[in-house]
Amino acid sequence: MSVIVPVHKVQGYIRQCLDSILDPDLPNLEVIAVDDHSPDGCGEILDEFAERDPRVKVRHLGENVGLGRARNIGLDMATGDYVWFFDSDDYATEGAVRAILERLAETRPDVLVFDYARAYWNGKVKRSIINDLFREPPAPDVFTLAERPSVLEMMMTAWNKAIRREFLLDLGLRFSGGYYEDVNVTYPILMAAERLSLLDRVCYIYRQRRRGAITKTASAKHFDAFAQYDRIFEFMDGMGAKADPFRPLMFDRTIWHLLVIIERPDRVHESEKARFFAEMSKTYERYEPAGHVPPDDKPFLADKHRMIKAGDHRGFERVRAAEAKDKTRNRGGKTAKIRRRGVLLGKELAKERYYQMQRRLPIEEDLAVFAAYWYRGYACNPAAIYEKVRELAPDVRPVWVVKPRARRTMPEGVDYVVAGSAEYYRTLARAKYFVNNVNFPDNYVKRPGQVHMMTQHGTPLKKMGLDQMEYPVGANDMDFKALIARSDRWDYLVSSNPLSTEAWERGFPCDYEMLEIGYPRNDRLVAADEDERVRLRAELGVPSGATAILYAPTHRDYQRRYTPMFDIGRVADALGDGHVLLLRAHYYYKIKNMAADLGWPEGRVIDVSKHPSVEDLMIASDALLTDYSSVMFDYANLDRPIVVYANDWETYRLTRGVNFDLTAAPPGVVAATEAELVEAFTSRAAWSDAAAKSLANFRARFCPWDDGHAAERAVRRMFLGEKIPNPPQ
Structure with a gap:
């Protein structure tokens, strides 16, 4: 076949x-x-x-x-x-x-x-x-x-x-x-x-x-159906008497299909329906078999046939109106369920009314809202785009939204509003531009004229969006209808590589423009130099001459709390004095200082989970140790060794779902046991020619657009309205 x-x-x-x-x-x-x-x-x-x-x-x-x-x-x-x-x-x-x-x-x-x-x-x-x-x-x-x-x-x-x-x-x-x-x-x-x-x-x-x-899609191209059915009846004419038994049923199928086209709201434009109906009447007259009896297996169907045969479009619409009324009557006592909103009291009611009032006022064409990680602070792709906006679009007034606790982490000179404050609601109601690496809250109302850019915050090794429906552990009772409603706000969606484009199109089937421009946050990695690396290592306390390994594991949906996949203290001891682990726990976990709490070797395990910039940590390190975190796709831009610890790959693949087999095409060495993990570093296998070749292939596949200008492309497209090469040439 x-x-x-x-x-x-x-x-x-x-x-x-x-x-x-x-x-x-x-x-x-x-x-x-x-x-x-x-x-x-x-x-x-x-x-x-x-x-x-x-x-x-x-x-x-x-x-x-x-x-x-x-x-x-x-x-x-x-x-x-x-x-x-x-x-x-x-x-x-x-x-x-x-x-x-x-x-x-x-x-x-x-x-x-x-x-x-x-x-x-x-x-x-x-x-x-x-x-x-x-x-x-x-x-x-x-x-x-x-x-x-x-x-x-x-x-x-x-x-x-x-x-x-x-x-x-x-x-x-x-x-x-x-x-x-x-x-x-x-x-x-x-x-x-x-x-x-x-x-x-x-x-x-x-x-x-x-x-x-x-x-x-509503279009005049739906008129093509008439020519297609002309071809069918022409074929039947060529069959001669052999086709006679099929003519009544074929005729009814033809009219059935034409009725589907004219009655669906997404097929024929309202202004074209009279013309489409006229063509239906011509088809009826041309091909109705002798002795034909209109079908009546469905209510009102025979009446529709009679109106089509008579060429009575107004009569046809009256039949359709009667049909709609009958359907409403048959629903009878089934009263629509009304989802009652929770009662807003006191300050919350005042905020809601204030927000509604602000939405009636004009949009401020120069005001832009930036946010990242559910208002956790200044980070990721939005931060890179923010910095480029200040350079290329100085007339734009950018403002960040942050949670109260994040205020102390904001860089000097960066304007912000606190989530939940009156200024927050005013800003959301009046701003022209919105940039975020996650969705804004459900109660945010996107006004006509407001423009959104979703940057996402990682290349999706794991399934995302609607793709998660097949993986209930990973979906964790997600409301997919609400997810898609939030995603319908997007005007632009940033893609870091071809894999991301494929995953976003499946996972978020909404009406946005895909910006295949690379990741703005990776511009820093592409431009990083030795002076910056030395400075950052000193700030982190990395001993001179030590091999600094950034350990950045991902979140596991099947775990209730953060549990390291290996004994970090034992691995630090096995690596020896010449190695330092920079531990970066996933931001989902509320951790104070595991290195101190668990008594890991002082000076050889540095807990950097709360460090404000993962880009700083990547630049400062000599190698990356991760499992399935999207950090590996960013880190590949540094062209430094990556070790993937995949001891639970099958469990992760089955519970979370993945978009490709990482173990078959890794960015370097893959370790399945703690001993293999230690061996990858102590034997220098992570620096071998074979590992370098794997990394080069990985980088070519997943970093093709990271050339240091992704943020600039984002700003030129959204804020300056310029056409840009997409993807970069």
């Missing part, structure tokens, strides 16, 4: 798509991926798959030709007995490809039809509502459409069918351009087939993307 996958702007989904198809135990399979001049990273991802799996063949197109023509190109390349046209943002269920091949071998049909399910962005998966057609009545292994005409009522797409290639080529059918390019192929093949077969199994997951689906 040849699986034909046209690919365009799906870099967040194509890996799952191909992984679901490429069953490693099926050699009699080829995947033909047609890169339809995709402007994102799809082409590189396809080449990556082709390099490691000879069953994958890639064709890169020099121009965007659209789904139909891309499928035709793939068909011309195919060599399999059967072809399966697969959409690149969908995926196959586990074992589906094997089950399809087995059914094809058993029945040798012209067309095999199998079932599908819809996967929604909120995590719900629902099997097709017509799945009973696979079983009622029981179908023989092989049959014709005349023997089982209900097959025409199944989904008219190409992706729920495996088609005998020579059969399709002999019919001379080709996918057309425009919308609904499936139907002029999928209906005719069912009519022409001498051998049809069914597989009562969900083999295909049809992803209902929150945004980006072409056919769910």
